[in-house]
Amino acid sequence: MKKKVITALCALVVLGIILAGVLVYVTMKKKTVGKSEIDMSEFALPDGETWEGSYIDSIDALAVLTITRNGDDYICSIGIPSEDMSYIDSYEFVAGTASDGVGLSYTGGVHTQYLISNTEGEEGVMDTQRYEDGTGALYYYDGAVIWVDDVNNAGLGFLFEKQEDSADEPSGQP
Numbered sequence: 001m002k003k004k005v006i007t008a009l010c011a012l013v014v015l016g017i018i019l020a021g022v023l024v025y026v027t028m029k030k031k032t033v034g035k036s037e038i039d040m041s042e043f044a045l046p047d048g049e050t051w052e053g054s055y056i057d058s059i060d061a062l063a064v065l066t067i068t069r070n071g072d073d074y075i076c077s078i079g080i081p082s083e084d085m086s087y088i089d090s091y092e093f094v095a096g097t098a099s100d101g102v103g104l105s106y107t108g109g110v111h112t113q114y115l116i117s118n119t120e121g122e123e124g125v126m127d128t129q130r131y132e133d134g135t136g137a138l139y140y141y142d143g144a145v146i147w148v149d150d151v152n153n154a155g156l157g158f159l160f161e162k163q164e165d166s167a168d169e170p171s172g173q174p
Contacts, residue, residue, distance in 0.1 A: 088114045092109065092110045
């Protein structure tokens with residue numbers, strides 16, 4: 001009986017993976033499985049838009065992405081607080097235009113975790129560098145930025161929306 005239950009669960013997992021693949025296939029309008037066949041033009045930054053700015057995750061509004069221009073490159077920083085706000089994951093990298101001409105890609109990304117409070121409730125900041133050889137990319141899609149982190153899929157589930165420039169907003173001061 002136990003073997004049948006495990007077999008049935010495995011079959012459900014495999015079916016879920018297949019369905020997820022079909023969903024990605026339909027969403028990205030692939031003609032074949034190979035990446036070279038994906039129409040990457042959907043992920044291009046539209047004319048008149050710039051990468052520079054501040055972005056907030058549209059899902060939970062906690063994660064923040066900032067992009068600043070530095071010559072031909074972009075300095076990118078992503079901060080993701082834990083749900084209980086006990087630590088913050090920080091990702092920093094310098095990105096350039098991806099080889100496919102769409103999006104920004106990077107190597108040498110640094111992931112640091114900043115502990116804000118420990119289990120005893122003691123305050124203070126301790127940092128732990130998780131890695132400094134991260135790779136990945138940022139893509140623009142339908143008015144937002146998608147982050148693809150190649151090391152530990154940290155970008156999965158985030159959809160960063162650009163925030164209005166505060167310099168353009170009225171300050172309320174005469």
